[in-house]
Amino acid sequence: MKKNELHKTNPNVSVDSVILGFDFNQLNVLLINRDSHQNEEDKILALPGNLIYDNEDLDMAANRVLRELTGIKDIYLDQIGAFGNPDRISKKSDRKWLESIRAHPDARVITIAYYTLVKMEDFVPQPSSFAKSAIWVPLNKVEELAFDHSEILESAVARLRKKIIIHPIGFNLLPNKFTLSQLQKLYESILGRVLDKRNFRRKVLKLAILTQLKEKETGVTHKPASYYKFNKVKYEALVKTGFDNFAF
Amino acid sequence: MKKNELHKTNPNVSVDSVILGFDFNQLNVLLINRDSHQNEEDKILALPGNLIYDNEDLDMAANRVLRELTGIKDIYLDQIGAFGNPDRISKKSDRKWLESIRAHPDARVITIAYYTLVKMEDFVPQPSSFAKSAIWVPLNKVEELAFDHSEILESAVARLRKKIIIHPIGFNLLPNKFTLSQLQKLYESILGRVLDKRNFRRKVLKLAILTQLKEKETGVTHKPASYYKFNKVKYEALVKTGFDNFAF
DNA sequence: TTGCTTAGTGTAAATACAACACTTTCAAAA
DNA sequence: TTTTGAAAGTGTTGTATTTACACTAAGCAA
Numbered sequence: 001m002k003k004n005e006l007h008k009t010n011p012n013v014s015v016d017s018v019i020l021g022f023d024f025n026q027l028n029v030l031l032i033n034r035d036s037h038q039n040e041e042d043k044i045l046a047l048p049g050n051l052i053y054d055n056e057d058l059d060m061a062a063n064r065v066l067r068e069l070t071g072i073k074d075i076y077l078d079q080i081g082a083f084g085n086p087d088r089i090s091k092k093s094d095r096k097w098l099e100s101i102r103a104h105p106d107a108r109v110i111t112i113a114y115y116t117l118v119k120m121e122d123f124v125p126q127p128s129s130f131a132k133s134a135i136w137v138p139l140n141k142v143e144e145l146a147f148d149h150s151e152i153l154e155s156a157v158a159r160l161r162k163k164i165i166i167h168p169i170g171f172n173l174l175p176n177k178f179t180l181s182q183l184q185k186l187y188e189s190i191l192g193r194v195l196d197k198r199n200f201r202r203k204v205l206k207l208a209i210l211t212q213l214k215e216k217e218t219g220v221t222h223k224p225a226s227y228y229k230f231n232k233v234k235y236e237a238l239v240k241t242g243f244d245n246f247a248f
Numbered sequence: 249m250k251k252n253e254l255h256k257t258n259p260n261v262s263v264d265s266v267i268l269g270f271d272f273n274q275l276n277v278l279l280i281n282r283d284s285h286q287n288e289e290d291k292i293l294a295l296p297g298n299l300i301y302d303n304e305d306l307d308m309a310a311n312r313v314l315r316e317l318t319g320i321k322d323i324y325l326d327q328i329g330a331f332g333n334p335d336r337i338s339k340k341s342d343r344k345w346l347e348s349i350r351a352h353p354d355a356r357v358i359t360i361a362y363y364t365l366v367k368m369e370d371f372v373p374q375p376s377s378f379a380k381s382a383i384w385v386p387l388n389k390v391e392e393l394a395f396d397h398s399e400i401l402e403s404a405v406a407r408l409r410k411k412i413i414i415h416p417i418g419f420n421l422l423p424n425k426f427t428l429s430q431l432q433k434l435y436e437s438i439l440g441r442v443l444d445k446r447n448f449r450r451k452v453l454k455l456a457i458l459t460q461l462k463e464k465e466t467g468v469t470h471k472p473a474s475y476y477k478f479n480k481v482k483y484e485a486l487v488k489t490g491f492d493n494f495a496f
Numbered sequence: 497t498t499g500c501t502t503a504g505t506g507t508a509a510a511t512a513c514a515a516c517a518c519t520t521t522c523a524a525a526a
Numbered sequence: 527t528t529t530t531g532a533a534a535g536t537g538t539t540g541t542a543t544t545t546a547c548a549c550t551a552a553g554c555a556a
Contacts, residue, residue: 010258011300013358054257054356057333082330082360085305108302110261112330112358181503198505199545222502223552429534446536447514470533471521 011084012103014111015061016049016149018080018156019070021120021136022173024182026189028120028136029153030070031145034093034100044093046146047153048134049111050101062114069134070123076172077116078163080155083148084110097146109147115156117172164190168209171230177213179225180204209235259332260351262359263309264297264397266328266404267318269368269384270421272430274437276368276384277401278318279393282341282348292341294394295401296382297359298349310362317382318371324420325364326411328403331396332358345394357395363404365420412438416457419478425461427473428452457483 019030031045048069052061059077067073086108103109125134139157144150164170170186184200204210210228217224267278279293296317300309307325315321334356351357373382387405392398412418418434432448452458458476465472 009302010352010355011261013259013261052259055334058330058358079329081327082306086303104258107258110306110360179503196546197503198547201504202506203544217503217553219554220502221500221554223504225503427534444514444516445534446516449535450537451513465522465534467523468533469523469531471535473534 009104009107011107012051012098012109014049014051014101014103014109015058015065016047016111016113016152017062017065017077018047018113018115018153019066020115020117020156020160020173021123022186022189023120023136023138024185027139027157029139029142030123030125030134031137031142032069032134034097044144044146045135045137045142046097047113047149051103052112058112059114062112062116066116070118072118072122075116075118076169077114078159080113080115080152080159082110082112083152084108085148094147111147111152113152113155115160117160117169119173119175121175161190161192168207168230168235174230177215177227177229179217179227181225183228207238209238257352257355259355260299260346260357262297262299262349262351262357263306263313264295264359264361264400265310265313265325266295266361266363266401267314268363268365268404268408268421269371270434270437271368271384271386272433275387275405277387277390278371278373278382279385279390280317280382282345292339292392292394293383293385293390294345295361295397299351300360306360307362310360310364314364318366320366320370323364323366324417325362326407328361328363328400328407330358330360331400332356333396339394342395359395359400361400361404363407365408365417367421367423369423409438409440416455416478416483422478425463425475425477427465427475429473431476455486457486 021028021030030048032048033043033045048065050061050065050068052058053064056064058079062077062079063073063075066075066077098105098109120136125136127133142150142153145153164187170183170190173186174182180201181197183204184195184197187200188194209231211231211234213227213229215227217227269276269278278296280296281291281293296313298309298313298316300306301312304312306327310325310327311321311323314323314325346353346357368384373384375381390398390401393401412435418431418438421434422430428449429445431452432443432445435448436442457479459479459482461475461477463475465475
């Protein structure tokens with residue numbers, strides 16, 4: 001084909017999701033492996049994703065992928081952007097991945113990447129011999145991924161790091177009730193630095209978007225921490241005032 | 249077709265660019281009209297864009313669109329994201345636009361949107377009877393655009409507003425030499441509020457990324473302002489220190 | 497009862513931000 | 527030549543925010 005000629009075959013367009021969860025210690029990403037036959041190239045993991053349907057918009061497609069894989073619906077989802085260098089099918093294993101989502105074999109693939117934050121308790125991967133089993137992998141243990149998924153994952157984390165300073169989306173990663181220390185640990189994991197306990201607590205509580213519960217931790221070998229829950233009503237009210245800084 | 253069936257026809261994928269320029273008074277966006285026949289539906293303007301080629305990556309395609317239209321190359325470009333509701337071809341005129349970029353007629357169109365900041369002096373649209381003539385339109389005079397381009401334009405401005413607080417990309421919109429008042433006016437245009445002159449100057453100068461020139465304004469009927477230029481070397485050094493706040 | 501572990505709390509110094517008014521310099525008009 | 531208009535340029539002060547820092551409280555286990 002002549003260089004720079006318009007394509008005759010339209011590209012495949014898929015949606016891939018970076019699904020992040022927090023295990024009270026570090027961030028984890030949900031990855032899938034194609035099947036359980038452990039050939040060398042089958043060990044390469046990928047972000048969950050699929051081709052978009054004709055009749056759904058992009059956000060719907062991302063929601064569908066999340067729902068089909070985990071059963072979770074109506075969750076916070078944010079588009080990272082489009083990826084798709086023409087030479088992105090570089091690894092031996094990438095072709096197999098493409099077959100598995102029934103992509104047009106001759107066309108390039110462009111993917112619209114999303115990231116989302118979920119409570120890990122909402123999805124516990126089942127040990128399975130089925131194709132496409134999913135596993136939680138701690139961010140610092142992630143190895144090379146299929147296609148350009150490593151790059152997408154990196155973008156997602158960078159985006160989250162910026163966004164969490166401005167919007168308290170971190171609450172999506174925690175159970176409904178949580179302690180201030182858990183919240184602080186979450187922020188430290190995302191931002192990659194330790195925070196001053198007193199300053200953190202003062203700042204969070206001053207926002208007045210948390211409700212302190214009467215309940216406390218039990219069974220711990222130290223002073224039990226008080227549980228809090230996220231107060232969505234107060235948060236919405238706060239946003240309306242033009243609030244835009246949650247910086248630590 | 250059955251609902252939620254995978255598409256048989258891959259979507260068209262195009263790149264659209266929000267090209268912004270500053271005329272020392274307000275922000276302008278570069279729009280094109282399809283041809284000079286002034287039928288009613290031909291008056292609808294659109295963002296410049298085109299289908300991506302088979303062998304180019306997305307950023308390259310956006311650069312190409314910018315270069316083909318204006319001759320400008322190697323400019324700051326930032327991806328906004330992907331747009332493309334399946335029902336986005338809503339207006340009578342939209343089909344004509346699609347024909348003009350030779351899109352596959354039966355497939356939906358997904359577009360990857362970019363925005364870029366240019367010096368208006370670098371591109372002066374020529375009055376033309378050719379198809380697809382381009383014009384600078386002040387942001388507050390923009391009417392309904394083709395497809396979902398109004399939504400894309402809105403996203404671009406919102407993105408710029410956030411980004412300019414953190415990165416001094418505003419210099420891309422000004423000539424090489426400019427006065428502090430021009431710079432302030434630019435920030436006021438983007439942020440949509442007036443800024444205190446003394447506080448603005450103190451803050452900008454403290455960053456030490458501007459070099460004051462010996463040259464002053466001439467021919468003005470008031471005290472002539474000193475010219476400054478952007479010092480890229482000092483800026484890069486500043487970024488390395490972890491600087492991330494240019495807030496006003 | 498002692499020891500270990502994490503929860504929970506206040507203050508002071510340094511820094512950043514916001515508000516505010518007058519003098520200077522040029523060109524044009526009187 | 528003098529006056530006028532118009533924007534450039536310049537510091538200070540009060541307020542709010544950020545940072546740094548150390549001890550007591552409460553539970554469980556040994």
